[in-house]
Amino acid sequence: MSVSEKQTVEILKVLYRGAQILILDEPTAVLTPQETEKLFAILRKMKEQGCAIIIITHKLHEVLEISDRVTILRKGKSIDTIETAQADEKLLTELMVGQAVSLEIERPLIEDRTPILKVVDLTVTRPDGSRASDDISFEIRRGEILGVAGVAGSGQKELCEAIAGLMKIDKGAILYEKENIIGKTPAEIIQLGISMSFVPEDRLGMGLVASMGMVENMLLKTYRNGRGPFVDRRPARELAEKLVTELDIVTPGVNTPVRLMSGGNVQKVLLGREIESKPNLLITAYPVRGLDIHSSYTIYDLLNEQKKRNVAVIFIGEDLDVLLELSDVIMVLSHGKITGFLDARKATKEQVGLYMTGAADKEVGA
Amino acid sequence: MSQNHYNDREPVIRVVKRAELPDRQITLLRLLALILALAAGGLFILCVGYNPFVIYGTILSGALRSPMAIQATVKIIIPLLITSLGVTLAFKMRFWNIGAEGQIIMGAVFASYFALFHANWNHWVLILVMAAAGMIGGGLWGLLPAWFKANYGTNETLFTLMLNYKALHIVSWLQDGPWRDPGSQGFAKIARFDKNASLDKVLGVHFGWIIALILIVIVYVYLRYTKQGYEISVVGESQETARYAGMNVKKVLLRTMLLSGAVCGLCGMIQATGSDITLTTGVTGGVGFTAIIVAWLSQLNPVTILIVSVLFGILEKGSSVIQSSFGLSTDCADVLQGIILFFVLGCEFFIRYRLVARKKKDGGKERNKGGER
Amino acid sequence: MEFIINFLVAAVAAGTPLLFGTLGEIMNEKVGHLNLGVEGMMSIGACAGLLAGYHTDNFIIALAAAFLAAALSALVYALLTVTLMANQNVTGLTLTIFGIGLSNFIGIWALEHSETGTLKLPEMITAQMRDIHIPGLSDLPVAGPLLFSYSPFVYIGILIAIVLAFYLNKTKSGLNLQAIGHNPGAADAAGIKVTQYKYASILLGGGICGIGGAYCAMIINGGVWVNNNVGGLGWIAVALVIFANWKPVNAIGGSFVFGALRILKYYVPKSIFPLPNAFYDMMPFLITALILVITSMRKKRNLSLPAHLGNNYFREER
The missing domain is CATH 3.40.50.300 (P-loop containing nucleotide triphosphate hydrolases)
Structure with missing residues (x-):
């Protein structure tokens, strides 16, 4: 079984037990972007059926895409909970770090490459x-x-x-x-x-x-x-x-x-x-x-x-x-x-x- | 889910890992555990109808009251000390060498061969050969489980345990048959060694105590300052990391167990030629197991091992005195040793973890029990 | 023929304390705790059983006392390893040293405080635990002595093994318990109360060991106090768990096989096999070591072995 299939089984297992609350800890680490989309589709459907879902992730774009509300944790403390609709990557980053940071990654080009x-x-x-x-x-x-x-x-x-x-x-x-x-x-x-x-x-x-x-x-x-x-x-x-x-x-x-x-x-x-x-x-x-x-x-x-x-x-x-x-x-x-x-x-x-x-x-x- | 319901389910006390405590506090905590253990032991003595202070006093004075008593105490300490150092080598590598008993016995067997059949050799040559034979015997007995562990991952705890009994029965076979003393009537035993094959006495005790003291220094330096000692601690911590650092984990495993067994084997040689002057099935006196307790209590630190061995030696010698003066069995020592270790094992928890009591929210439910500090 | 039957009957009698010890240790290992304290718990059971029998002259009370006292000593182990997360090997070993010491200490103390200077079980209890005799059944040829001629201990042991096997494999709670030994983290996440299960199982296992100890003191040693009355059987039991592949039903057969090994030296004619006694004494350990090595050499993972055996579980360290 592939990892993504295993994960599906894992989710099915909790649903079968009649879970009302689903907690996912970094579920997308093992998924391709396409598989992530599929997972998110399932999660949205579950949400419509009245399930509560907590998703823990470090990928900010996923937070923005899937969540309704987002809680930011820093060093074991809850910093803030905000409506996702009012958040963007920059704001989330600032809350996570506690200060403004630049999100640019440098990429120097080395000409002579042996x-x-x-x-x-x-x-x-x-x-x-x-x-x-x-x-x-x-x-x-x-x-x-x-x-x-x-x-x-x-x-x-x-x-x-x-x-x-x-x-x-x-x-x-x-x-x-x-x-x-x-x-x-x-x-x-x-x-x-x-x-x-x-x-x-x-x-x-x-x-x-x-x-x-x-x-x-x-x-x-x-x-x-x-x-x-x-x-x-x-x-x-x-x-x-x-x-x-x-x-x-x-x-x-x-x-x-x-x-x-x-x-x-x-x-x-x-x-x-x-x-x-x-x-x-x-x-x-x-x-x-x-x-x-x-x-x-x-x-x-x-x-x-x-x-x-x-x-x-x-x-x-x-x-x-x-x-x-x-x-x-x-x-x-x-x-x-x-x-x-x-x-x-x-x-x-x-x-x-x-x-x-x-x-x-x-x-x-x- | 209402807020209240959530509060009801939160445990009263929660366990969290704590950051490193300062060394002084750790020592203090361990001393506290020791005192509590002695108090619990005292309670036990009280239950059997004796005054704990008198009993403790007798143990202490009984072990140290005269040069003779001290010599007897030292004789008990020697094997405990050496074996503890031996198992420490293995434990540092997280190799559960429960087989010290067997390694001691095999060391004694190998050494006894020379004591029985080459007693006419030059004294010092014989002593050296016996010491080497003892180390080889114990070392090989330790190497065996290490080899299987290294190659097949065989569980060493159980394997070394089995080896203890095999060694024991080898001795009972020897004394029943091949090495049986023809001079003994009916009772199967091995002959007493020639005086030439027994260890000399220094200050009234066979010179095993000098070897033990030297071994403390050697083991301390070996673990602390040598490359091989460094390898042992890395392998013990994580074999993955050791491989990553380019260490040959198998080699380290085999070498360390060879050494660990050799030290225990040397102890066997010393016991047979210094203390018993013959080979019996009781050559270990259970020291192989007690040594594990000593090593663990001492946090695998050779210097602390000396202190704990002395403490346990006093306990054991003193118990034989309370037997003669109060008619209490010498097993008292085992009971007290057990209690001490139980308490120290329990106290380790408070060194590594911290208890957090539930925050006061709905008044009456709060029970802040057991939370230290 | 009679010789063989005698041998088999003696093997069952010699294997019975091992059966209890093995079953007790299986219950420990099923929840992931390698308890090296079997010998100690059995000793404590032996002491408590004998003393209770001596004073009450009642077989049932003696059994209950052995069970409770050993379970109490298992509680010390459980408290240290489950709650306080102490090292299992060291704790178990200490329990063994402590248990043997304590039972010897109390035994000798009781011996010296007894009126007659001996601790011999009284008549009634001896009669209660004597080998059963069912008129008709026990007199059958072959089947009679082989099946209906043992002390009640034997039947209690077999019954416990069957009940445990049923519990572990056929009930939800039993499966939960096994899940803890394999993966306590997952079991915890699935809502299984890991700590409660561990305590219950370790205590139950300890109690069962205690009954085995009582057998040593009350039957093997003839109902009189003898120091070190368990005599290393606890260690064989630890080994037997592997031989039985962590299955209670296998433990029945395994115990009797090891019982046979223990008495083999009295039955093998020395004229045909001139092997020293020590060789027979060594057999159980030799065979267990061989099994250990062979099972580890097989590349396939052993599914019966609780995967988390020997490791403590701390919820926040997943």
């Missing part, structure tokens, strides 16, 4: 036997942000892990500066300058150790440095302190467990560390998930800065608006296959959505 990583016919199987990547081929250049679109679970995670050497590869090649890196250990791949800051469903699940402080987390990839059996914590401490000042990280101290820090600060710690390792290729997945808008823009700025330094960036995102504004090229995944490459400067959201379902070719053909 290829750095080439993936050829990559096929990866998940432990449960399903195909996570099916004959994937693409190329990424320095000074370029490659956006990866697709509903959640289309093989993004496995693609990242395959490049980082964490997954067994069935078939294909990954050429990093013309050298095949398949078969190398994750440690060797890190040495090459490939950096992955993967933010899975649980932000602290991979990339950071939740119960450790910043210093210990800085060590994660560099603890092997230096000879002898002992860990040298001095450089890590210096790096942690440097990040705190440079990125305005708010934390009681560099030894405070990162799980006690806010989402935005955790993200800065993670990305900051990866950037400090001076990578040539930076893979980042859902880096702004769960962050407030202000922090999100800080992250976009950080990524752009890397791009300007001639780093190749793979950006796996879920918000199509952001993908379209930030990336140079958008690669669309559907069920582990690449369904299309789009020029992010020209493509529209509907086009991307069509590719996300994997139906684009058929529709074009028809």
Whole structure:
């Protein structure tokens, strides 16, 4: 069953039990824009039949489209409840952040772009036997942000892990500066300058150790440095302190467990560390998930800065608006296959959505 | 849904995660738990008809009243301390090594082989060989569940538990058959070791106590300052993260369990050659299980382990004194240890979580019970 | 032939305490709590059962006392792991150490405060729990001794197993309970009262373990006080849960098989199989470890294993 089908079952299940109130928590994360439309149609019908629906989402346009009233939460407090008819994106953002913010994402154009990583016919199987990547081929250049679109679970995670050497590869090649890196250990791949800051469903699940402080987390990839059996914590401490000042990280101290820090600060710690390792290729997945808008823009700025330094960036995102504004090229995944490459400067959201379902070719053909 | 109805359904007390408490407050809370535990234990003693102050006093004085008593107490502390350090290595990695009992036994078995059959070797060579054999025996016994866990994800809690009994029955087989002392009539037991194969005494106690103290430092430094120690804590926290950082999780798992088992095995060697001077099925004295309590109470901190081991050692030695003076069973120590851990386990909750009482809205219903602060 | 029947009858008798322990632990694990305190809860049940029997001379009261005392000790476990979210392994282990210690302590204390200096169950209760004898049925050849010749404990155990199986698989409440062990978050969202179910199930499981303990004290040890009277059976019960694949009905067969393993050494002729006793003693643990390894080697997920086993549930941490 596909994720969207599972979700339909889930909704049917509560309706069958005779629910009068339906609470949906980020229901569209796993849906294409087209599927989202279908869901919204169902919700509207339920509303007509007298159901009350609460929908939790971070996508402002969805709020404006579906809701009658909107409650804005900030740091666990209810800020305001307003009629949707009187709201717009700008107002909602201001209420969420508490101050006015610009919603423009910068997109510098780097002229000289040399290829750095080439993936050829990559096929990866998940432990449960399903195909996570099916004959994937693409190329990424320095000074370029490659956006990866697709509903959640289309093989993004496995693609990242395959490049980082964490997954067994069935078939294909990954050429990093013309050298095949398949078969190398994750440690060797890190040495090459490939950096992955993967933010899975649980932000602290991979990339950071939740119960450790910043210093210990800085060590994660560099603890092997230096000879002898002992860990040298001095450089890590210096790096942690440097990040705190440079990125305005708010934390009681560099030894405070990162799980006690806010989402935005955790993200800065993670990305900051990866950037400090001076990578040539930076893979980042859902880096702004769960962050407030202000922090999100800080992250976009950080990524752009890397791009300007001639780093190749793979950006796996879920918000199509952001993908379209930030990336140079958008690669669309559907069920582990690449369904299309789009020029992010020209493509529209509907086009991307069509590719996300994997139906684009058929529709074009028809 | 009316507003009132909603209020009725809101729980009186709600649990929320709290931000980190300052260290001093945590220590204070744990001390409070300890005092409450002793009070609860006192209540229990009162119920059986004795004055808790007298009993506690006797425990303390009984364990420390004379150099002899202190020596006996130290002898109880040694295995507890070493085994706690051993399981700490595994627990730090969140590997539930419940198999310390078995690892101790296997260490004792391996060491006993040399004590029984090569007792004529040079004393120090023999001691060193026995120590190495003990570590190998315990290490291999610890490696086994780790290997299955690493390759097939076999549940280590239950597997190590099963291994305890296998080790135990290996000893009972040895004393029944191959290693049975021909000099013992009817009663199956293994012969007493030659003096050459037993540990020397320093200050009246076999020198296992020196090994234990050295081990504290080694384990502390190993966990705290070495690369391997860092790997253990990352693997314990999240295997995904460890893989991401390029660590070989399997290797860390196997290596750490080998070490954890080896430390427990060393304890077995020390018990057999230092304390019992023979090999019996009772070589562990249940220390493999008590050590888990000690390690947990000490938050896996080697220095705290020393303190808690001493406390438990006093409790156990003191209990044997109250047995002789009041006729109360030595099991008193187990009961008190249990109560202490129950209270400390319970107090952890208040360190990690906070209780929030329902806000006063409809007067009479408010019951602000149990909410601390 | 008679030899085989004797063996089977002895196997059932030896397996009965395991049956109670296993059923109790199944009820714990079904709600996701790996309770390593079985040995302790059984010890407490043993102590309470024996003392109650000694003082009241009534079998039913002795059973009730064993059940209640063990359930009370399970309450400590439930309070710590369900409400206070303490580590399950450590709490269970402590319960075992505490339970054995407490029951030994009280046993010895009672022994010394008894008038005769022994704690021997009186006549009447001994008669009440003696192996049943139904005229006609019990005298049947083969079927008589195999089916109608046991202590009431055996039938109580089998009855509990069947009732639990029916409850778990055929009632809505039983399915709810299993849902908690698999996914407490989803169960909570579906409106199942997770905490109540957990408490009820853990307490019930503890009580059942307690009856098994009473069997150890009142039957196996002949109705006199012996220290450590459960003697490690609780640990075998924890292992048996895996062998029984978390199914109460399987627990019946599993317990009797393990009971047979425990007494095998007395029945196998040494002249034909010159294996040491220790080998037979080791068998239950060897077999369980093998099952553990084999089940984990199979790639397929075991659907009977409660997926959330060993993890505490905190509603706000989903």
